[in-house]
Amino acid sequence: MSAPILRRLAELRAKHRDWIRAGERVAVVPTMGALHAGHLSLVEAAKLACDRVIVTIFVNPKQFNNPEDLANYPRTEHEDAIKLAPYGVDVIYVPDPDQIYPEGFASTVSVAGVADQMEGACRPGHFDGVATVVAKLFLQTGAQQAFFGEKDYQQLLVVRRMARDLDIPIEVIGCPTVRETSGLAMSSRNMRLSATGLETAGALHPILTELATRLAGGDIFVPLGKAAEAAILAAGFDEVEYLSLCCAEDLTALPRADRPARLFVAAWLEGVRLIDNIAV
């Protein structure tokens, strides 16, 4: 049975009140819709951990630094509700825009440190938009646990920092990236690639994996990173925006993987910006 779609905060709060009165634990899975197996794995994790699950769908204009990207972002609410039906989600919260950004809205949540590099540097204002909307979704849903994919690892760290700094009583849980058989990380943006583009995109993960193996052996990042960038371009990508080796905890750049580290990449293909990251 498909879950009720709520569009007003007051309706969501009424449900939440009943659940809390009954002593139930509430999870939230924040999304921008265009749901794929990666999102559904978050819903599964949330269902296992909590009594009630809210999936939010809101294409957040404040986190798009590129108006074309916002205009092209897939909006598939009906299909999303159908995909969620087998999971026994309790509520799909699809807030009307004024429920998130009412007339006169003038506040921004800005996280420093983990938000500064990579996606933060390449997409000015992006993480302010993410932190602001996620803070609102945490407060509106009153959830005790929130589930995010490691595909957006930097976002996961930004959101965790924000919740800690603002004393929002919620546990932010990261779940493993779900991949196609080629290794391509599932993403709503993959829908915009042609069949050839999808094949080319499949080259990214094996290149990252090979690089990670070398780095785990103690090699210096810079020369290997340059070779991997060349391999990504040779595979058919149009541009590598960054390929970075960073500390897994605070995202500072590392010359070699001498502590728990991750490799991060952003690359362009057919006008689509793909990101991925893996543990070293």
Ligand code: PAF
């Ligand atoms: O990862 C996303 O889909 C979005 O950035 C999020 C967390 C739902 C905030 O709009």
